[in-house]
Amino acid sequence: MSRLPPLLVFTLALLLAPVAWGQTPNPDLSRARESLEALRYSEATKALEAARARPGNDRETLLQILELQGVVAAMLNQSAKARTAFQTLAVLAPEHQLTGDYAPRVVTPFFEAKGWVADQNAELRFETAPAEKTGHNIESLAVQATSDVLKLGRSVRFHLHPEGNTWTEQESPLVGGQASVEVKGERIRWWAELLDEQQAVLAQVGSAEAPLTELSPRLEALARALTEPVNPEDSGSHSSLRTASYALLGAAVGTGAAGGYFGWRSRSARKELEDAPVNEQGVTVGITQREAVALDERARSSAKVANILFGVAGATAIVGGTLWVLGAPVTVSAAPTGVTVGGEFP
Structure with missing residues (x-):
C-alpha cells in the first residue's frame, strides 16, 4: 500500500484540525488555519503570533495555538521556534498529542520536547x-x-x-x-x-x-464529627444509651397520658359550663354562679397543666429518641445532599 506524500498528509491534517478542535472564539486562530490550508506559511506564522498576543485566550485555545506554532515552525525548518512552542505546550499539557499525522520534521521536535519535560520534571x-x-x-x-x-x-x-x-x-x-x-x-x-x-x-x-x-474551623470540626464512625466495640456504651432511651420514652408515654387526662378534665368542665340551660333572657340557669366560676377555673387550670405535661412529654420523647439512635451500632457521615446514617437498628 502506497503512502501519501508528506505535504498532502500535512494539508489533510490542517483541514481536519478545526473539526477535531471545535470552533474557537479567537479570529486570528481561524485566520491562521485558513492560511495553513492554503499553504501560506508566512501568513500563518503572523496570524498565530497575533492569536497568541490576543488577550484572554482560554486554555484549550492556547494549546491549539502553541501546537500550530510548533508545527508551522518545524515545517519551515525553524528548529528553535518549533522547540520553544512544543516545550511550552508540553510544560502546560504533558499528555497532549498532535492533532494529525505529521512528517518526521514535526514529530521529532515534538517528542523531544515531551522527553525534555519528563527528564527535567518541568510540568507546570x-x-x-x-x-x-x-x-x-x-x-x-x-x-x-x-x-x-x-x-x-x-x-x-x-x-x-x-x-x-x-x-x-x-x-x-x-x-x-x-x-x-x-x-x-x-x-x-x-x-x-x-x-x-x-x-x-x-x-x-x-x-x-x-x-x-x-x-471554617467550626464547620470543619462538624464535618469531621459527622464522618467519624461510631466504634462498634463500644457495645457497653450503646447498651447504656439504649437503656436510658427506653426509660425516657416510657416516661414520655406516661407524661403524655397524664396530659391527656388533664386535657379531658378541661374539656369536660368547659362542656358542662357551655351545656348549662339558659332562660328566654339568655341567663344561665340550672347551676349557681359559684358553680359556674368553679367550672371555668377547673377548665383553665386543667388546660394549663395538660399543655405543660404535653410539652414535657414531647421533649422527653426527643431526648429518648436521640439516645436510641446514638445507642445503635451505626455510622453517621456527611454527604453532598446532607447527612447519611448507616448500620443496623435492632
Missing part, C-alpha cells in the same frame, strides 16, 4: 495552598504555581462564591509562585485560573462545573 503544577482561618471565618484563600521553569505565570484570577452571595471575580498577582485573595465567610465555593502576561489561561484548580469548597 498549579495547586491550592493552605487557607488562612481565624475563629469561625475564612480570612483568605491561596494557590501556588510550582515547577514553573519557563516563568509563564503572572497572575491568578479567583472565582469566589461566599455562602449567600453571587459569584465574583478577583485577580491577584503571582509573587514568589503564590497568590492569595482576602475573603470572609464560613463556607466559600471557589476556583482559580493561572494567567500569563496576555491573560491566557495556563492552568486552573477547580472549575465552574466542579468548584472547590473551603470550610
